[in-house]
Amino acid sequence: MDDLKCILPSSNSHNFSYICSVKKREQHYRNILNMIIINIGDELLIGQVINSNAAFIAEKVNAIGIWVEESLVIGDEEERMKKTILETLGKTDFVIVTGGLGPTKDDRTKKVLCEIFDMPLALHEPSLERLTAMFKKRGWELSESNRLQALLPEGAEIIPNDNGTAQGMWFERDGKVLVSMPGVPFEMKAMMCDIVPKIRDHFHSDFEIIHKVVQTSGIGESTLSDLLEDWENALPKFITLAYLPRPGIVRLRLTAVGEDKKLLESMLKDEIEKLKKIAGDYIWSFEDNQMEDEIGKKLRKIKKTLTLAESCTGGYIAHRITSVPGSSHYFKGSIVSYSNEIKRRILNVREVNLKKYGAVSEPVVSDMAINSMDLFDTDFSIAVSGIAGPDGGTEEKPVGTVWIAVATTTRIQTELFHFGTAGGRQTLIERAAVAAMNMLLKMMNS
Amino acid sequence: MDDLKCILPSSNSHNFSYICSVKKREQHYRNILNMIIINIGDELLIGQVINSNAAFIAEKVNAIGIWVEESLVIGDEEERMKKTILETLGKTDFVIVTGGLGPTKDDRTKKVLCEIFDMPLALHEPSLERLTAMFKKRGWELSESNRLQALLPEGAEIIPNDNGTAQGMWFERDGKVLVSMPGVPFEMKAMMCDIVPKIRDHFHSDFEIIHKVVQTSGIGESTLSDLLEDWENALPKFITLAYLPRPGIVRLRLTAVGEDKKLLESMLKDEIEKLKKIAGDYIWSFEDNQMEDEIGKKLRKIKKTLTLAESCTGGYIAHRITSVPGSSHYFKGSIVSYSNEIKRRILNVREVNLKKYGAVSEPVVSDMAINSMDLFDTDFSIAVSGIAGPDGGTEEKPVGTVWIAVATTTRIQTELFHFGTAGGRQTLIERAAVAAMNMLLKMMNS
Numbered sequence: 001m002d003d004l005k006c007i008l009p010s011s012n013s014h015n016f017s018y019i020c021s022v023k024k025r026e027q028h029y030r031n032i033l034n035m036i037i038i039n040i041g042d043e044l045l046i047g048q049v050i051n052s053n054a055a056f057i058a059e060k061v062n063a064i065g066i067w068v069e070e071s072l073v074i075g076d077e078e079e080r081m082k083k084t085i086l087e088t089l090g091k092t093d094f095v096i097v098t099g100g101l102g103p104t105k106d107d108r109t110k111k112v113l114c115e116i117f118d119m120p121l122a123l124h125e126p127s128l129e130r131l132t133a134m135f136k137k138r139g140w141e142l143s144e145s146n147r148l149q150a151l152l153p154e155g156a157e158i159i160p161n162d163n164g165t166a167q168g169m170w171f172e173r174d175g176k177v178l179v180s181m182p183g184v185p186f187e188m189k190a191m192m193c194d195i196v197p198k199i200r201d202h203f204h205s206d207f208e209i210i211h212k213v214v215q216t217s218g219i220g221e222s223t224l225s226d227l228l229e230d231w232e233n234a235l236p237k238f239i240t241l242a243y244l245p246r247p248g249i250v251r252l253r254l255t256a257v258g259e260d261k262k263l264l265e266s267m268l269k270d271e272i273e274k275l276k277k278i279a280g281d282y283i284w285s286f287e288d289n290q291m292e293d294e295i296g297k298k299l300r301k302i303k304k305t306l307t308l309a310e311s312c313t314g315g316y317i318a319h320r321i322t323s324v325p326g327s328s329h330y331f332k333g334s335i336v337s338y339s340n341e342i343k344r345r346i347l348n349v350r351e352v353n354l355k356k357y358g359a360v361s362e363p364v365v366s367d368m369a370i371n372s373m374d375l376f377d378t379d380f381s382i383a384v385s386g387i388a389g390p391d392g393g394t395e396e397k398p399v400g401t402v403w404i405a406v407a408t409t410t411r412i413q414t415e416l417f418h419f420g421t422a423g424g425r426q427t428l429i430e431r432a433a434v435a436a437m438n439m440l441l442k443m444m445n446s
Numbered sequence: 447m448d449d450l451k452c453i454l455p456s457s458n459s460h461n462f463s464y465i466c467s468v469k470k471r472e473q474h475y476r477n478i479l480n481m482i483i484i485n486i487g488d489e490l491l492i493g494q495v496i497n498s499n500a501a502f503i504a505e506k507v508n509a510i511g512i513w514v515e516e517s518l519v520i521g522d523e524e525e526r527m528k529k530t531i532l533e534t535l536g537k538t539d540f541v542i543v544t545g546g547l548g549p550t551k552d553d554r555t556k557k558v559l560c561e562i563f564d565m566p567l568a569l570h571e572p573s574l575e576r577l578t579a580m581f582k583k584r585g586w587e588l589s590e591s592n593r594l595q596a597l598l599p600e601g602a603e604i605i606p607n608d609n610g611t612a613q614g615m616w617f618e619r620d621g622k623v624l625v626s627m628p629g630v631p632f633e634m635k636a637m638m639c640d641i642v643p644k645i646r647d648h649f650h651s652d653f654e655i656i657h658k659v660v661q662t663s664g665i666g667e668s669t670l671s672d673l674l675e676d677w678e679n680a681l682p683k684f685i686t687l688a689y690l691p692r693p694g695i696v697r698l699r700l701t702a703v704g705e706d707k708k709l710l711e712s713m714l715k716d717e718i719e720k721l722k723k724i725a726g727d728y729i730w731s732f733e734d735n736q737m738e739d740e741i742g743k744k745l746r747k748i749k750k751t752l753t754l755a756e757s758c759t760g761g762y763i764a765h766r767i768t769s770v771p772g773s774s775h776y777f778k779g780s781i782v783s784y785s786n787e788i789k790r791r792i793l794n795v796r797e798v799n800l801k802k803y804g805a806v807s808e809p810v811v812s813d814m815a816i817n818s819m820d821l822f823d824t825d826f827s828i829a830v831s832g833i834a835g836p837d838g839g840t841e842e843k844p845v846g847t848v849w850i851a852v853a854t855t856t857r858i859q860t861e862l863f864h865f866g867t868a869g870g871r872q873t874l875i876e877r878a879a880v881a882a883m884n885m886l887l888k889m890m891n892s
Contacts, residue, residue, distance in 0.1 A: 314768025322760025
């Protein structure tokens with residue numbers, strides 16, 4: 001594709017994707033397609049909604065070798081939309097637009113796109129059928145305003161929306177592609193996943209891009225990068241590394257770009273073997289999944305069950321565990337023992353331990369872990385007790401102090417964490433949950 | 447300010463702010479300042495980080511009567527930055543730029559701004575002192591790269607950063623203002639709060655803006671808007687209404703703009719009284735808070751306690767309830783009874799009910815609610831049992847079927863919900879949690 005521009009941002013900081021390193025890597029790949037994202041919606045301009053759509057789209061296209069050179073948000077005022085979209089089409093060959101496709105007369109994206117691409121609106125029968133069926137299923141009749149959602153630009157390819165009334169649209173002209181999707185995140189996300197293969201095919205990239213994710217926990221980003229420095233510097237020039245931190249987790253993404261898929265895969269495999277030797281103690285997954293997915297996979301494999309006794313995490317670990325489809329195969333249930341009374345009366349935590357050591361202590365989490373395992377009759381248990389704040393801290397046990405125990409029927413392991421207060425209550429809860437799940441994964445592996 | 451542009455987006459969609467309705471409302475306020483936000487950073491363009499800075503800035507400036515007409519994200523490539531900033535300064539009188547101020551050579555915003563405003567870098571003594579003190583406090587010496595952070599554009603006003611090494615900068619030229627702040631969210635946020643009064647003074651806005659939020663549940667956005675149509679159309683022209691939907695919830699934001707604060711407040715109060723008469727059955731809060739906050743406030747007020755018996759929501763309601771600081775005052779703990787065995791053995795759900803009606807049934811959630819209240823010895827309980835999917839649905843009980851019971855020591859209320867499958871497992875869990883918490887709030891109010 002001759003008209004694909006080569007864009008080479010010159011960053012070489014640590015938080016970056018492979019694309020950013022193209023320059024560093026001697027401009028190895030020149031035919032990288034750039035694109036622009038336009039998110040439409042006043043709600044994004046008044047601070048009411050954080051724009052998560054742009055990041056989602058960027059991640060998806062980035063994974064197929066497309067670089068987002070600009071991402072912009074504008075309101076739903078017609079003239080402005082038209083002007084911005086036209087300007088953008090003048091700057092790039094691929095544009096994704098979200099928002100402004102609702103059933104009310106104030107959602108104007110469709111109208112503007114019809115003008116830009118000079119297409120009339122026409123009834124799109126498959127969409128009308130889908131909408132009618134969708135409403136019928138819920139026992140409703142299709143209202144007039146929703147029927148209008150089946151009026152679509154004649155000449156655009158329609159992208160079905162299984163989660164809402166606004167269909168997606170794929171426009172092409174003069175070698176340029178514009179995709180319009182609804183702004184509702186879950187509708188957009190499902191649709192985006194559907195069209196990734198189409199985007200890849202359309203721009204028929206002539207090189208392979210392979211990502212491998214390795215996930216670590218229990219080590220900070222800067223310490224990890226020190227540990228990996230020599231290995232990183234010795235990576236072949238077509239493999240790049242990105243550090244992607246989350247609370248309690250650092251994901252490492254290795255990306256190989258080249259023409260020979262098999263060779264790339266085998267090189268990546270070799271590098272991951274080296275990585276395992278250097279940082280194996282901190283690695284908990286070789287996939288881009290969540291810790292609860294990894295736990296579920298392991299528990300199903302060994303046919304074992306899990307329960308939880310949560311104090312400061314207050315049900316958050318249970319929520320994470322049960323967010324995995326099929327978790328009922330290994331998760332029977334759990335208890336949130338928020339008060340000492342419940343710890344004592346339902347979980348049989350020994351009064352003497354509560355009195356002598358306090359609720360946030362090794363003896364108490366040990367009791368919680370062992371007794372919850374008995375109560376729920378499971379093979380594994382996790383118990384967490386800590387001070388989530390903002391109040392309740394003492395000099396000896398400041399906010400952020402958390403004891404965690406992980407037990408099997410024959411073993412128990414306990415650990416004390418000091419998560420501090422940065423990020424507040426929610427971040428502490430998340431860090432504690434991640435640390436606890438990581439301890440369980442380690443115990444299952446050992 | 448004569449050079450302030452009047453921007454009047456013509457949207458009157460349901461998802462909008464007061465500003466959008468200015469046109470509809472006969473261009474009542476003409477002196478609204480517009481601005482553009484530019485967030486710089488490759489990490490924002492590869493989907494690694496969701497851009498929360500733009501929403502934060504937008505909310506802050508919106509509250510002082512400034513409308514963000516565009517918000518854009520670009521990478522940290524020098525030429526692109528320069529071009530975009532210059533273009534933006536040509537379009538608007540007020541620009542906020544975040545990012546690209548780190549101590550490494552790849553953070554280029556300062557250099558670009560020096561070129562644009564034609565200012566040399568010079569050592570800024572107060573900043574050097576602050577940096578030295580900051581490092582000393584942590585027992586570190588000031589490194590050379592961090593010393594460079596005290597080299598700042600001569601002629602710009604420096605905005606101190608108490609949370610990092612990158613100072614903020616306030617540039618003025620030809621009646622235009624550009625503010626540059628670091629991209630690290632907590633550094634930027636603290637700095638932004640510091641400069642809001644300066645922004646307000648500089649642009650000396652001469653009108654008051656008052657927001658009031660009323661939250662509803664149990665009614666869809668379109669049905670609600672039908673119900674409120676006459677009232678909305680009769681609103682005084684300086685009060686506008688925004689519909690802000692979340693799963694299971696529609697927030698209504700009333701915004702009054704004018705010169706007389708007392709008058710605006712009294713008018714808003716009158717309108718909210720009218721709203722209560724029309725839609726009171728669906729209103730659960732007159733504040734911009736979360737349902738769990740409202741529950742906590744009410745329970746603390748009446749000094750009562752709560753427990754939960756969660757099946758399909760799997761601990762999510764417990765997580766929401768315990769995310770409120772101080773929730774231990776009214777929440778003793780709860781159970782996640784994911785399997786029938788646990789429902790039967792720990793919650794004493796009657797075997798006959800499980801067999802005859804199934805786990806997702808009115809008799810079973812009733813047993814769960816009453817018995818969990820007994821077990822945890824509380825005044826209120828919520829029980830939820832449903833089919834979260836993606837598997838497990840039947841013809842009679844498809845995925846999305848949820849039974850909820852709310853009980854006090856003297857009363858029990860049950861309700862069957864069909865949430866469907868749109869949005870998948872997570873959305874269903876959230877909808878069920880919201881419906882359950884709403885039922886509890888209603889019971890407490892009745």
